[in-house]
Amino acid sequence: MDIIQGKVYIMGDDINTDDIVPSHSLTLRDACDMAQCACETIDPEFSTISENLNIIIAGENFGCGSSREEAVNVFKILGIKAIIAKSIARIYFRNLINLGIPGIILDWNKDDFSRSDEILISLEKGEVDNITKNKTITFEKLPPFLINILKKGGILNKIKETL
Amino acid sequence: MNYTIAEKILLDHSNLNTLSPDQFIESEIDLIMVHEQLGGRIHEEYNKLGLDYVWDPDKIFFILDHWVPPPTISAAKMHQDCRSFANKYNFTHNMGQNKGICHQVLPEMGFARPGMLIVGSDSHTTTYGAFNCFSTGIGATDVSVVFATGKLWFKVPYSYKINLEGNFSEGVMAKDFILKFIGDISTKGAIYKSLEFHGDGAESLSIDGRMTIANMAVETGAKSGIFLPDNKLEAWLSKRTSKSYKFIKPDDNADYQKEFHYNLEELAPIVAKPNNPGNIANIEEVEGIEVNQAFIGSCTNGRLEDLRIAAKILKGKEISSDIRLIIIPASREIYLDALKEGLIEIFLEIGAVIGNSTCGPCIGGHLGVLGPNEVCISSTNRNFKGRMGHPNSKIYLASPATVAASAINGKITDPRRFL
Ligand code: SF4
Numbered sequence: 001m002d003i004i005q006g007k008v009y010i011m012g013d014d015i016n017t018d019d020i021v022p023s024h025s026l027t028l029r030d031a032c033d034m035a036q037c038a039c040e041t042i043d044p045e046f047s048t049i050s051e052n053l054n055i056i057i058a059g060e061n062f063g064c065g066s067s068r069e070e071a072v073n074v075f076k077i078l079g080i081k082a083i084i085a086k087s088i089a090r091i092y093f094r095n096l097i098n099l100g101i102p103g104i105i106l107d108w109n110k111d112d113f114s115r116s117d118e119i120l121i122s123l124e125k126g127e128v129d130n131i132t133k134n135k136t137i138t139f140e141k142l143p144p145f146l147i148n149i150l151k152k153g154g155i156l157n158k159i160k161e162t163l
Numbered sequence: 164m165n166y167t168i169a170e171k172i173l174l175d176h177s178n179l180n181t182l183s184p185d186q187f188i189e190s191e192i193d194l195i196m197v198h199e200q201l202g203g204r205i206h207e208e209y210n211k212l213g214l215d216y217v218w219d220p221d222k223i224f225f226i227l228d229h230w231v232p233p234p235t236i237s238a239a240k241m242h243q244d245c246r247s248f249a250n251k252y253n254f255t256h257n258m259g260q261n262k263g264i265c266h267q268v269l270p271e272m273g274f275a276r277p278g279m280l281i282v283g284s285d286s287h288t289t290t291y292g293a294f295n296c297f298s299t300g301i302g303a304t305d306v307s308v309v310f311a312t313g314k315l316w317f318k319v320p321y322s323y324k325i326n327l328e329g330n331f332s333e334g335v336m337a338k339d340f341i342l343k344f345i346g347d348i349s350t351k352g353a354i355y356k357s358l359e360f361h362g363d364g365a366e367s368l369s370i371d372g373r374m375t376i377a378n379m380a381v382e383t384g385a386k387s388g389i390f391l392p393d394n395k396l397e398a399w400l401s402k403r404t405s406k407s408y409k410f411i412k413p414d415d416n417a418d419y420q421k422e423f424h425y426n427l428e429e430l431a432p433i434v435a436k437p438n439n440p441g442n443i444a445n446i447e448e449v450e451g452i453e454v455n456q457a458f459i460g461s462c463t464n465g466r467l468e469d470l471r472i473a474a475k476i477l478k479g480k481e482i483s484s485d486i487r488l489i490i491i492p493a494s495r496e497i498y499l500d501a502l503k504e505g506l507i508e509i510f511l512e513i514g515a516v517i518g519n520s521t522c523g524p525c526i527g528g529h530l531g532v533l534g535p536n537e538v539c540i541s542s543t544n545r546n547f548k549g550r551m552g553h554p555n556s557k558i559y560l561a562s563p564a565t566v567a568a569s570a571i572n573g574k575i576t577d578p579r580r581f582l
Binding site for chain 2: 014016018019022023024026027028029031040041060061064065066067068069070072073087088089090091094095098099143145154155156159160162163
């Protein structure tokens with residue numbers, strides 16, 4: 001969990017949960033079907049692109065809107081390993097951590113990342129290493145409490161130990 | 164001591180002696196609200212824990228409201244999953260599917276009382292802040308944690324103090340204020356903060372109006388939007404509950420990270436343009452934009468106060484049959500009251516479609532889904548791209564007064580022209 005490696009997919013500001021999981025797909029009974037609709041209003045190809053590009057780098061207020069955890073789960077199904085954003089909406093951030101996906105707050109600018117860049121994230125060091133651009137950027141480390149949930153692969157695994 | 168309301172309620176529900184913003188704490192939950200999400204990811208996640216019990220079936224409020232009655236086979240299946248879960252775990256407060264929208268029904272039935280810590284599987288759970296509660300939305304996994312343990316981790320939020328003074332002028336409503344505030348502070352302006360509404364302006368607001376504001380607090384990114392308790396709240400609660408509660412007021416020296424001031428008298432009708440609730444305009448800037456659909460309803464603005472002003476504006480007018488005017492009272496109780504007051508008759512006479520109490524068009528589920536390039540003026544809370552239907556449709560958010568006036572003209576219209 002400490003080191004996450006992947007390729008970058010760039011998104012803008014205010015990506016909301018309706019963008020990530022359109023309401024019309026919410027009653028679908030199969031999460032994989034739902035994942036096929038992920039981000040369709042932003043990029044109709046998204047569900048296939050994310051096979052290669054598996055770290056999302058976004059702008060402000062990522063995941064704003066509804067509490068629907070599907071908006072994290074579809075990314076999990078599609079193999080997204082981490083979300084880096086300038087800011088992340090509160091419920092969305094909780095849902096990420098709870099499902100074991102790191103949400104990282106980083107004030108990046110457009111010279112820092114381009115689509116398909118290969119990057120390495122170290123949660124313990126609080127560093128993102130852009131291998132393609134040969135550039136290292138630091139971020140404020142997640143508190144140990146949250147790292148601990150991530151290490152367990154999500155909060156349900158942590159809760160299980162106490163039941 | 165110098166605590167804000169949010170800090171006081173969180174402290175009351177933890178086993179700590181003190182706390183401060185940014186601290187991670189574990190708190191005991193008084194009540195958890197779940198809706199169709201129960202048959203979505205919640206039952207799936209909870210099954211992973213392999214438990215044959217929930218921590219306290221008496222502290223769960225379960226209701227079906229989003230897709231009622233189910234418009235599709237998959238929605239019907241979702242309801243079946245919800246029901247079997249609620250039965251399996253013996254939920255005491257199973258509200259079924261005919262009472263209305265969660266955020267209206269729960270307070271109406273006296274489940275939201277001052278000082279409570281309430282969570283819900285819905286982002287607009289912030290609505291109960293109108294009742295001096297700390298209430299916030301959570302996802303399916305968090306719900307599972309609460310079902311299993313009755314507790315949840317929180318990061319203590321910083322609080323923002325919003326001072327309101329004065330009274331609205333005619334045709335201006337709580338919705339106009341909250342849209343203005345979201346526009347001013349932006350949809351990321353209060354991420355993780357608790358908003359606290361103070362002042363004689365806040366006291367002058369009806370309970371309905373406070374609910375509208377607390378409801379949309381989440382649109383600023385806030386974790387909660389809380390009102391101070393007062394006589395109005397006490398009078399409201401006396402009709403709804405016989406349970407005891409204690410009013411929570413902030414300490415005199417409570418620490419607020421930021422303060423804001425608004426004079427409600429100075430406000431005019433506000434509209435949020437597509438595709439972001441913070442993309443606001445004064446009514447003059449958008450007057451004349453043609454609409455295909457006008458919707459009054461939802462947990463934001465489907466209450467009696469909203470229907471009354473709409474009826475006042477719409478009475479005796481003619482609505483073009485090209486315009487879909489959809490009116491959905493937020494609960495059965497409100498529907499019945501509106502019926503007794505003659506409001507429903509006014510709506511039917513002018514050709515409005517009256518829906519049963521459900522979320523309906525608010526998330527594009529049913530009862531008024533938008534086609535390509537269609538424009539809707541809506542009393543709801545989110546105008547995200549595609550939220551009410553086709554991705555190329557457009558949603559303008561406004562007060563129920565503005566929606567009603569716009570339905571008459573088939574164009575966005577200043578409601579003050581009809582008052
Ligand atoms: S009315 Fe709309 S915002 Fe309110 S709970 Fe229903 S879908 Fe959500």
